[in-house]
Amino acid sequence: MLDIATVRREPDRVRRSSDRRGIDPAFVDEILRLDAEYRSALAALERAQAEKNRLSSEIGRAEDRSAAAAELRPRLDALAKTIAGAQATVATLSPDEAGSPLRALLEESPNLLDASVPDGHDESANQLVRSWGTPREFTFTPRPHWEIGEALGILDFERASRLSGSRFSVLRGAGARLSRALAQYFLDRAVQRGYVEVAPPYLVSRHTMWSTGQLTKFSDAMFRDADAGLFMIPTAEVPLTALHAGEILDASSFPRKYAAYSACFRKEAGAAGKDTRGLMRQHQFEKVELVWLALPESSFEALEALINDAAALLEELGLAYRVIALCAGDTGFNAAKTYDLEVWVPSAGTYREISSCSNCTDFQARRAEIRLRREPTSKPELVHTLNGSGLAVGRTLLAILEHGQQADGSVVIPEALHPYTGFSRISPPG
């Protein structure tokens, strides 16, 4: 959610950011107009309330309260009418009132972009930041992971679709083991890097989902149980970021770094026809998510650290990757700046997203009311939140299968995982 105070103080900054995202900045003027209207209505209401409070306490102080009440009644009745009217006006204008036009505009506006975000409308304008490793040269035509996995008997999409429909998978034997090894490995490495491991709920309330900015009119691709009022998390970013919602945290505990393994659930309705085969895009997938609560002045340094934490995992696994800075038009609603981490996928002959790391600045913290206090006597201020995958389990598994495939159909497992898998190669049955 945008800060009304920022719109007032720096409307040009808001206009520029919106324009760069491809959003008509006209709404800024609308916000300013509604806000001016709101504040004058609020001032009128507060004047009437102050008058009423004065009269009421006068009655409370009087010798003969009922006599005083009787005497002041006409003025109080008139004030009550004024107040009721003013309240109704304020309610329709207030930025704090759910459903008011001003509130709606503030909630629908995406986060302000950082100045370092490159211009551009779509992913073609994204910028390469750096790359690591070289894609493996094959002496044979590399097969896609679903063929490799099915031949090895470790991936089963046919039975998955009988169980649940399309975009589900069944992992079996060494495949299931490899998946578990990855999750365990990612978590262990995160803890070694100072993250606190968290096992969060996979179902969260509407309010929690709303508080992290997932419930906008632009994105409702989530599975949910309307009866219970619960949503299945599309990412552990939601419970991790909202973990300290409503709290005022001591600045000395910053930065706070959390890591959680979870299943994630997405309808992916907008992605029909894209990545229909394999593990790339599933309704249910697993991921280790990394979340930082950072001091405002150091959140962009934190973003660099976060993307490096995620990238280090790929280096340890020997998988070639590149880091991409998303352009303005490709940067998500919550984010001020986003880096994507893309891993080389041999069968596709290109890099594919395996992690997305974002600095959401104070945008999520404003809704979730996550604050910090610098000194015992200082005022609370909003924290900055960051999130990124470290990493997506299915996509990493996919990359390992394709990268490690051999001419004889077996797959060589990266050494870093051997302590977790207990095997160094997956060989065809028989």
Added chain:
RNA sequence: GGAGAGGUGGCAGAGUGGUCGAAUGCACUCGCUUGGAAAGCGAGCAGGCGCGCAAGCGCCUCGGGAGUUCGAAUCUCCCCCUCUCCGCCA
């Protein structure tokens, strides 16, 4: 799912219609005291919003919402949550 108890400031815990945004204690901040500290003493110390250059002034908030009343933390209704016991269950 059934029965009961309860939700007040960072914490504990008073407050059952009127100078209560809230006693008291602890924690915390500043000052005095001290060689230094502790203790002691004094002052301060919730959050949000609006007006104001500022000092400051005002409004709102005692789980959330609606109501009664000139006036609600206190009374009424609805909802949410927590705890205890019972049932069920991995």
